[in-house]
Amino acid sequence: MSRRQFLRLVAGAGGLLAACRPKAAETPLQPHPGRRAEIRGICFDLFTLFDPRSVERVAETVAPGQAAELCREWRVRQFEYAWLRATAGQYRDFEVVTGEALDYAAGARGLSLSANDRHHLVAACSELTPWPDTRAALESWRRAGLRLAPLANYAPGMLSRLLAHAGLAELFDAQISTDRARTFKPSPRAYALGPELLGLPREQIVFAAFGGWDAAGAAWYGFPTFWLNRLGVAPEALSAAADATGTTLAELAAFVAR
Incomplete structure (x- = not known):
């Protein structure tokens, strides 16, 4: 084979290989060590923005002297029942799970709740107090052009009532309830609602987690993840970890802007 014939063959093969090679847009993104995609949105667990301990003030009017213990048992059962139901199909x-968990927690403590007491306690979950830095941080991110959304296990009605009660609804581009996927975090189907409803790839959305388990779930899914550990709890012993950790939204803002 002459040199000229060889070059023609190589050129032809190169064209065939180029035609068969996946287009750049279809190739999975491989993050460069130490670098990440431009951040264009943030999804928040609700408790990064709202203090979950607000419920205890209402519980104290229903069960004086027992509110902290009642709420502690209630919170644990909320998540256990959610995950049990999701796993069992x-x-x-x-909102239903929250009522069921409250019934258990009250019964376990020997409390008999009236229908009115039960209603007020469940409703209190949609009347949480925002953390002091919440509004200013959200307004700053809005001015910067970031797309914002809570991504919460809350039922749609609970979520909309909470944001309306706090006067924060207009600061979000979407209100994302995992009910849309008929499951709960940390299912990947729950986190996938963020990119779907914000219209951004996951690599461009920071997920702000309140719980260590939620940070792990978001990291497993592929979000750039920030653990907002407001209450200073111990980290989870899992194989996934947040990209960064802090206790304030100012630290989250620095991570987003990095």
């Missing part, structure tokens, strides 16, 4: 939305 017996999904009910988080």
